[in-house]
Amino acid sequence: xxxxxxxxxxxxxxxxxxxxxxxxxxxxxxxxxxxxxxxxxxxxxxxxxxxxxxxxxxxxxxxxxxxxxxxxxxxxxxxxxxxxxxxxxxxxxxxxxxxxxxxxxxxxxxxxxxxxxxxxxxxxxxxxxxxxxxxxxxxxxxxxxxxxxxxxxxxxxxxxxxxxxxxxxxxxxxxxxxxxxxxxxxxxxxxxxxxxxxxxxxxxxxxxxxxxxxxxxxxxxxxxxxxxxxxxxxxxxxxxxxxxxxxxxxxxxxxxxxxxxxxxxxxxxxxxxxxxxxxxxxxxxxxxxxxxxxxxxxxxxxxxxxxxx
Amino acid sequence: xxxxxxxxxxxxxxxxxxxxxxxxxxxxxxxxxxxxxxxxxxxxxxxxxxxxxxxxxxxxxxxxxxxxxxxxxxxxxxxxxxxxxxxxxxxxxxxxxxxxxxxxxxxxxxxxxxxxxxxxxxxxxxxxxxxxxxxxxxxxxxxxxxxxxxxxxxxxxxxxxxxxxxxxxxxxxxxxxxxxxxxxxxxxxxxxxxxxxxxxxxxxxxxxxxxxxxxxxxxxxxxxxxxxxxxxxxxxxxxxxxxxxxxxxxxxxxxxxxxxxxxxx
Numbered sequence: 389x390x391x392x393x394x395x396x397x398x399x400x401x402x403x404x405x406x407x408x409x410x411x412x413x414x415x416x417x418x419x420x421x422x423x424x425x426x427x428x429x430x431x432x433x434x435x436x437x438x439x440x441x442x443x444x445x446x447x448x449x450x451x452x453x454x455x456x457x458x459x460x461x462x463x464x465x466x467x468x469x470x471x472x473x474x475x476x477x478x479x480x481x482x483x484x485x486x487x488x489x490x491x492x493x494x495x496x497x498x499x500x501x502x503x504x505x506x507x508x509x510x511x512x513x514x515x516x517x518x519x520x521x522x523x524x525x526x527x528x529x530x531x532x533x534x535x536x537x538x539x540x541x542x543x544x545x546x547x548x549x550x551x552x553x554x555x556x557x558x559x560x561x562x563x564x565x566x567x568x569x570x571x572x573x574x575x576x577x578x579x580x581x582x583x584x585x586x587x588x589x590x591x592x593x594x595x596x597x598x599x600x601x602x603x604x605x606x607x608x609x610x611x612x613x614x615x616x617x618x619x620x621x622x623x624x625x626x627x628x629x630x631x632x633x634x635x636x637x638x639x640x641x642x643x644x645x646x647x648x649x650x651x652x653x654x655x656x657x658x659x660x661x662x663x664x665x666x667x668x669x670x671x672x673x674x675x676x677x678x679x680x681x682x683x684x685x686x687x688x689x690x691x692x693x694x695x696x697x
Numbered sequence: 698x699x700x701x702x703x704x705x706x707x708x709x710x711x712x713x714x715x716x717x718x719x720x721x722x723x724x725x726x727x728x729x730x731x732x733x734x735x736x737x738x739x740x741x742x743x744x745x746x747x748x749x750x751x752x753x754x755x756x757x758x759x760x761x762x763x764x765x766x767x768x769x770x771x772x773x774x775x776x777x778x779x780x781x782x783x784x785x786x787x788x789x790x791x792x793x794x795x796x797x798x799x800x801x802x803x804x805x806x807x808x809x810x811x812x813x814x815x816x817x818x819x820x821x822x823x824x825x826x827x828x829x830x831x832x833x834x835x836x837x838x839x840x841x842x843x844x845x846x847x848x849x850x851x852x853x854x855x856x857x858x859x860x861x862x863x864x865x866x867x868x869x870x871x872x873x874x875x876x877x878x879x880x881x882x883x884x885x886x887x888x889x890x891x892x893x894x895x896x897x898x899x900x901x902x903x904x905x906x907x908x909x910x911x912x913x914x915x916x917x918x919x920x921x922x923x924x925x926x927x928x929x930x931x932x933x934x935x936x937x938x939x940x941x942x943x944x945x946x947x948x949x950x951x952x953x954x955x956x957x958x959x960x961x962x
Contacts, residue, residue: 399801406802411814418818425820525950529943531894533901533914534935537921541928552924632808636898640921651902654817666806666814673807 392685400678407670411663412456416449418659426657439469443660465664470656475664478649483668485555486638486645489568490630492561494623496569497576502612504573505580509588510607520577527574532633536567536640553642564641568633572626579622583615590614617688624680628673635669701951704944711941714760724751725758726909734927744929746919752930756937758911762900763941766826767892773831775885778838783877786843787850787869796843803836809895816904823906830895834888841884845877879956886949890942897938913938 415422423439424431444452459465465475508520543563544552550559587593588611596610597603635647642648650665652658717723729749737744743752785796803811815829849855850873858868899905900914908915913934920930 402798403801403805406798407805410802410806410811414814414818417815419820525943525946526939529890529946530939531897531901531914531935531942533898534917534931534938537917537924537931538935541924541931545925628807632806632810635810635813636901639902650813654813655903659818662814662817666810669810670806674805 389685393682396678396681400674403674404671407674408457408460408667411667411670412453414663414666415443415659422659426659442466442469460667466660468653468658468661470653470658470661475661478661479646479664479668482644482646482649485643486631486634486647489561489564489634489638489643489645490627492565493568493572493630494627496565497572497626498623500570500573501576501580504577506584506607506612508577508581509584510603512585517581520581524574524578527571527577530571532567532571533636533640535571536564536637539563539567540640553640555642555644560641560643564637564643567640568630568637571633572630575626575629576619576622580615580619583618584611587611587615617684620687621680621684624677624684627676627680631669631673631676700947704947704951707940707944708948711760711764711944714757715764718757718761721757723754723757725754725911726750734923734930736927737929743933744927746916746930747923747927752916752933755911755916756913756934759913759916759934760937762823762906762910762912763893763896763938766823766830766896767889769827770830770834770892770896771885771888773827774834774888775838775881777831778835778840779842779877779881781835782839782842783846783869783873786846787865787873793843796839800836800840800843803833804840806833809833809898812895813899813902813904816899821904821907823910826896826899826905829899830892834892837888838881838884841880842877845880846873849873849876883949883953883956886945886952890945890949893938893942893945 418425423436423443423445427435427439440446444455447455463476465479467473468475468478471478504520504523508517511517540552540563543549550562554560584607592614593606593611596606601610631647634643634645635650637643638645638647639651646665646668650662650669653661653665727750729745732741732745732749734747735741735745735749741751741753743756745751746755781796785792806814809830812829812833815832816825819825819829846869855868855872858872863872896905897912897914897917900912901918903915903918905915906912916934917931917938920927920934923930
């Protein structure tokens with residue numbers, strides 16, 4: 389077990405280092421002079437020189453990289469010049485909102501996907517199954533940002549049940565969480581269905597039926613519990629999609645999370661802040677995946693014995 | 698039947714819209730200040746936007762943007778990803794270990810976050826969108842083709858070809874590639890659907906095409922400021938976007954069933 393955790397951690401560490409390197413290179417992909425783009429063409433020469441020095445762009449690439457790594461490790465990512473605050477503070481301020489949104493969306497997604505997938509799998513090729521799969525197909529085909537706008541038109545502007553955007557108490561989270569959650573539930577429902585269909589063919593399901601258990605007990609106690617194992621992994625992977633989807637959804641609802649911070653930073657051309665946001669979201673994603681893998685291995689001993697990579 | 702006729706019909710409308718954009722006298726950029734935010738009417742079937750441009754004309758013009766971006770990104774991703782993935786998968790060794798690491802790093806960026814970041818630093822414009830999405834898109838195809846090649850190169854017919862002294866590139870092209878084509882086609886079809894959404898998403902964030910060029914995503918972005926007075930600005934481009942993505946996904950489902958590819962989605 390420890391060996392497995394060690395292997396997963398070193399793999400994740402490698403990914404994070406790679407991600408950090410790519411994020412470092414981002415600012416050097418800017419065509420032309422980043423300082424000129426950030427400050428605009430009419431900026432004073434003195435300001436440009438000051439910003440160049442602040443960003444360390446006057447130093448050599450290797451010196452810049454050392455400074456960057458030092459900054460990441462010591463959690464000193466410099467100052468955001470459009471907010472005029474330390475970047476770490478800004479991120480800490482916004483991080484909880486993103487996590488809360490992601491978790492609530494995940495709960496909504498599971499509440500929809502588990503019953504829907506179970507119904508579809510147990511009534512394979514019936515109207516209920518086709519209905520559930522149509523919902524799933526629609527869910528993956530509707531872009532988050534459009535669905536969000538439609539929700540605003542209907543539930544915020546039309547019915548006035550929820551605030552249009554921003555953060556003002558509990559009711560603010562409803563629309564963004566439903567937007568993200570239904571999109572995720574569409575993918576999950578499909579996966580729950582196919583996993584359940586596989587499990588339902590197993591011998592122990594036949595045994596459970598043979599000993600006269602009620603069908604709902606067979607499905608929810610015997611089948612779903614076994615199907616949950618692969619579903620946990622899928623949910624972990626999808627949580628990352630949720631984090632990335634949050635960038636656009638947070639923008640739609642002006643939800644004050646890290647995604648909105650990234651979009652604001654992009655609009656203000658505050659590239660160091662953009663880099664920091666991308667880095668934090670990706671590290672969270674890698675972290676969630678490692679955590680899921682380990683949880684999975686704890687639950688299912690076959691994984692930690694079978695895995696050699 | 699409806700699962701095959703409907704998507705083909707929508708896709709024909711999509712491509713037809715692109716062709717019609719050239720043949721018809723469209724006015725996606727002509728401004729009519731007297732008809733600002735006009736709701737759907739006989740002169741403008743889907744209404745007009747905040748500077749009085751016809752929504753329908755702009756949707757047809759936007760069809761071109763989404764078609765160009767999705768097809769070119771998918772083509773680049775399939776070709777580059779499959780070449781890298783299959784060649785390195787076949788050679789194996791250190792190159793393969795490095796490829797797996799590189800793929801891991803790219804996949805550590807959730808969803809289109811990397812594309813958003815790339816588009817943000819490269820600046821708006823259709824070429825930059827294509828570059829940003831391709832830089833992210835090849836990874837999936839590299840991973841898929843590598844995995845497929847790894848399993849197929851152990852098969853007897855490949856071993857036989859090796860024993861007969863067939864050159865590696867011939868083995869790859871004639872003995873392996875035809876066998877991995879089916880999953881790649883299915884993946885590419887779903888890839889087109891996700892690129893259409895990604896392009897619209899980037900344009901929604903203001904990272905897509907430059908105004909006044911039309912994109913469904915940027916139309917929804919423009920409309921988001923007028924939800925109360927002119928919801929048609931958001932509703933129609935979104936409906937069209939959704940229909941096209943749905944059609945491509947339905948087609949992908951069909952391909953997967955026809956080609957008997959294991960469910961990976």
